[in-house]
Amino acid sequence: MGITQDVEERLHRHNSGYEKTTKPYSPFELIYCVEKLTREEARAEEKRLKTTSGNRFLRNLLI
Structure with missing residues (x-):
């Protein structure tokens, strides 16, 4: 998880x-x-995804 302006490049680097x-x-x-409009919104979304409910949300995407 993270914040970037170039998703393809970030994935490639990882x-x-x-x-x-x-x-x-x-x-x-x-x-x-x-995509979020501000860095603050992006940080809030990243923080939400790292919670238990956010983790559950991401796991459900894989099903």
């Missing part, structure tokens, strides 16, 4: 091992993407 914190967990697949 899957190519450029990001040390995510390197051991690759490959990644994009399952949810939403």
Whole structure:
């Protein structure tokens, strides 16, 4: 999860091992993407997705 202006580039960086914190967990697949108007809105959405109900929402996308 994260905030970016270039989703394709961010996914590429994660899957190519450029990001040390995510390197051991690759490959990644994009399952949810939403555009927000402000950085504050994006941070709030990211925080919501990291809650139990947000995690449940993301898991249900995979079913």
